[in-house]
Amino acid sequence: MQTKAVMKKNPSFRLSILLNLIEGLISGCNFIAIYGAIQLLWSDSMDFKSILILTAFVAGIFILRLIIYSVGYTKGQIGGAMVSKNIRLFLGDKLKRIPLSRFTKTQTGTYINGTTADVNNYENILTHKIGDILKNIVLMLMVIVYISTKHLPSGMVLLAAFLLLIPALALSFLCVRIYGNKKNIISVENVSSITEYITGIQTMRAYGFGGEKNKTVTNAMKDYSDISFVYELVVIPIGVGFNILQWLTFPLVILLSGRACLQGVIPVADFVMLSLIPLFICRLNGTLFIDLTSYKNLMISKKRIADIIEEKEEIANNNDFSPTSYEIEFDGVNFSYVEGESVLKNISFVAKDKKLTAIVGASGSGKSTILNLLSKYYTPHNGSIKIGGLPIDSIASEKVLSYISQVDQDVFLFNDSVKNNIRYARPTATDDEIIEACKLANCHDFIMNMPQGYDTPVGENGNRLSGGERQRLSISRAILKNSPIILLDEATASLDIENELAVKQAIVNLLNAERTVIMIAHTLSVIKNADNIIVIDNGQVVEQGTHEELLENKEKYYSMWNVGE
Numbered sequence: 001m002q003t004k005a006v007m008k009k010n011p012s013f014r015l016s017i018l019l020n021l022i023e024g025l026i027s028g029c030n031f032i033a034i035y036g037a038i039q040l041l042w043s044d045s046m047d048f049k050s051i052l053i054l055t056a057f058v059a060g061i062f063i064l065r066l067i068i069y070s071v072g073y074t075k076g077q078i079g080g081a082m083v084s085k086n087i088r089l090f091l092g093d094k095l096k097r098i099p100l101s102r103f104t105k106t107q108t109g110t111y112i113n114g115t116t117a118d119v120n121n122y123e124n125i126l127t128h129k130i131g132d133i134l135k136n137i138v139l140m141l142m143v144i145v146y147i148s149t150k151h152l153p154s155g156m157v158l159l160a161a162f163l164l165l166i167p168a169l170a171l172s173f174l175c176v177r178i179y180g181n182k183k184n185i186i187s188v189e190n191v192s193s194i195t196e197y198i199t200g201i202q203t204m205r206a207y208g209f210g211g212e213k214n215k216t217v218t219n220a221m222k223d224y225s226d227i228s229f230v231y232e233l234v235v236i237p238i239g240v241g242f243n244i245l246q247w248l249t250f251p252l253v254i255l256l257s258g259r260a261c262l263q264g265v266i267p268v269a270d271f272v273m274l275s276l277i278p279l280f281i282c283r284l285n286g287t288l289f290i291d292l293t294s295y296k297n298l299m300i301s302k303k304r305i306a307d308i309i310e311e312k313e314e315i316a317n318n319n320d321f322s323p324t325s326y327e328i329e330f331d332g333v334n335f336s337y338v339e340g341e342s343v344l345k346n347i348s349f350v351a352k353d354k355k356l357t358a359i360v361g362a363s364g365s366g367k368s369t370i371l372n373l374l375s376k377y378y379t380p381h382n383g384s385i386k387i388g389g390l391p392i393d394s395i396a397s398e399k400v401l402s403y404i405s406q407v408d409q410d411v412f413l414f415n416d417s418v419k420n421n422i423r424y425a426r427p428t429a430t431d432d433e434i435i436e437a438c439k440l441a442n443c444h445d446f447i448m449n450m451p452q453g454y455d456t457p458v459g460e461n462g463n464r465l466s467g468g469e470r471q472r473l474s475i476s477r478a479i480l481k482n483s484p485i486i487l488l489d490e491a492t493a494s495l496d497i498e499n500e501l502a503v504k505q506a507i508v509n510l511l512n513a514e515r516t517v518i519m520i521a522h523t524l525s526v527i528k529n530a531d532n533i534i535v536i537d538n539g540q541v542v543e544q545g546t547h548e549e550l551l552e553n554k555e556k557y558y559s560m561w562n563v564g565e
C-alpha cells in the first residue's frame with residue numbers, strides 16, 4: 001500500500017507521457033509527406049511551388065516534433081528524477097525503521113541493490129523506457145491505420161506483424177521471469193560476497209585465506225556472467241524468430257499491393273509507398289520487442305524496491321515513555337535468533353536503580369543477547385522487559401535508547417575526525433565537554449599525540465586506532481551521553497596490560513556517577529564489588545547474589561572464580 005504512495009507519479013511525468021504520445025502521432029505525419037512526394041513524382045506535376053509546400057510541411061512537422069520532444073524529454077527527466085528522489089529518500093529513512101533482526105537474516109546485497117542499482121533501473125524506466133515505448137506504439141498504430149485506408153489487405157498484414165509481438169513477448173517475459181529472478185538472487189549474492197570480502201579483507205589476509213575467499217567472490221561474479229549469458233541465449237532465438245516472421249511482411253505486402261496495383265485497385269504511387277513501409281514497420285517492431293523485454297526486466301527492480309518499502313517496521317508509535325526510576329526488570333523472557341534454537345530461556349532478574357548489576361557466564365551463554373533485548377535491537381518472543389516499572393515492548397526503540405548508553409566489544413567508528421566520532425553521542429556537546437569526557441575515558445593523552453589532535457581522521461571504521469583506544473573512545477561517548485542507564489560489555493581480557501589498565505580506569509570513571517549499570521564481565525575481578533551478580537548458563541539464570549554470597553553458595557560462580565584465580 002505504501003509502495004503506491006512512494007512511487008506516485010507526478011504531473012511532470014504525466015505531461016511527458018502525453019507529449020510522447022503526441023510526438024508519436026506527429027511522427028506518423030512524415031509518411032503523408034513521403035506519400036505526397038511519391039505522388040508528385042508519379043503524376044509528373046512536380047514544380048518548385050509544390051516542392052516548397054512539401055518542404056514547409058516537413059519542416060513544420062520537424063519543428064513541432066522538436067518542441068514537443070524537448071519539452072517532453074525535459075519533463076520526463078524531471079518527473080522521473082523526482083519520483084526516484086522520493087524513493088531514495090524514503091528508502092534511506094526506511095532503513096532506520098527496519099528491525100535489526102531483518103539485517104542479520106537478510107543478505108546485505110538485498111538492501112544495497114534495492115536502494116542503489118534497483119532505483120537506478122527504475123529511474124531508467126521512467127525517464128526513457130515508458131515514453132519511448134508508448135511513442136513507438138502510437139506511431140505504429142497510426143501507420144497501420146493510414147496504410148489500411150490506402151489498401152486494407154496490406155494494412156492487415158502489417159497489423160498481424162504488430163500483433164505477433166504478443167506471443168513473442170509472452171515467451172520473452174517468461175524468460176525474464178525465470179532468468180531475471182535467478183539473476184537477481186545471484187546479483188545479491190555477488191554484492192554480499194564483495195561487501196564481506198572488502199570489510200573482512202584485513203582478517204582474511206592476516207589468516208591467509210584471502211585467496212580462498214577471493215575465489216568465492218570471483219565464483220559469484222562468474223555465476224552472474226553465466227546466468228546473463230544463458231539469459232541472452234534463450235531470449236535471442238525468440239527475437240530472431242520474431243524478426244524473421246516480421247520480414248515476411250515485406251514480400252507479402254509487395255505481392256498484395258502489386259496485384260492490387262495491376263488490377264487498378266490502387267494507384268502506382270500507393271504501391272511504391274506500400275512496398276517501402278514494411279522496412280520501417282519491421283525495424284519499429286524489432287525496437288518495440290527489445291524495449292518491452294528490457295522494460296519487463298527492469299520492472300523486477302520495481303518489485304524489489306516495493307519489497308523493501310513494504311518491509312515490516314519496528315513499532316514507531318508515539319506512546320510517551322518517561323520512567324521516573326531506572327530499575328530494569330526482565331520477567332520470564334524467552335528469545336531465539338533462529339526458530340527452534342532457544343537462546344534465552346525464561347530469564348527473570350532485576351537490576352536495581354543506580355546499582356551495578358553484573359552478568360557473568362560462559363561464552364555463548366546469552367549475556368550479550370540480554371543487552372540486545374533491552375536495547376530493543378530484537379523483540380523477546382514472550383515475557384516482559386520493564387524500565388522503571390514501564391514495559392518497553394510498545395515503545396519506539398529510539399525513545400528507549402535515549403535513556404541508554406551502550407559500550408560494546410565491537411566499537412563502530414565512522415570515517416570522520418576523533419571529535420565528530422565522539423560527538424555522535426550528544427550532537428549538542430561543546431568541544432570542552434568532549435575533551436572532559438575524553439579525559440575521564442582515558443583517551444585525551446593518546447588523542448593529543450595524534451597528528452591533528454581531536455581533528456585527526458580515524459580512518460574507515462577507526463582502523464588507525466588500537467583495540468584499547470577504540471574501547472576508550474566508546475567509553476567517552478557513553479560518558480558524554482550521560483544517560484541514566486549504562487550497558488557495558490567489558491572486554492579487557494584481549495588487551496595488552498597498558499591498555500587494559502587504561503580501559504579499566506575509564507570504566508571506573510564511567511561508573512562513578514550514580515547510574516543503573518548492567519555490565520557483562522569477562523574477568524570476574526572487575527565485578528567483585530557489584531551490587532548483584534547474575535550467573536547465566538545456557539540461556540538461563542542459574543544463580544544470583546553478591547560476590548560473597550555466590551562464593552558461599554559454592555556453585556557455578558564459585559568454580560568460575562576458582563578457575564579464574
Ligand SMILES: Nc1ncnc2c1ncn2[C@@H]1O[C@H](COP(=O)(O)OP(=O)(O)OP(=O)(O)O)[C@@H](O)[C@H]1O
Binds near residue numbers: 343363366369
Ligand atoms: N545475530 C545472531 N543470529 C543468530 N544467532 C546468534 C546471533 N547472535 C548471537 N547468536 C547466538 O546466540 C547465542 C548467545 O549469544 P550471545 O552473544 O548472547 O552470547 P554471550 O554470552 O554474550 O557470548 P560472549 O561472551 O562470547 O560474547 C550464541 O549461541 C550465539 O551463537
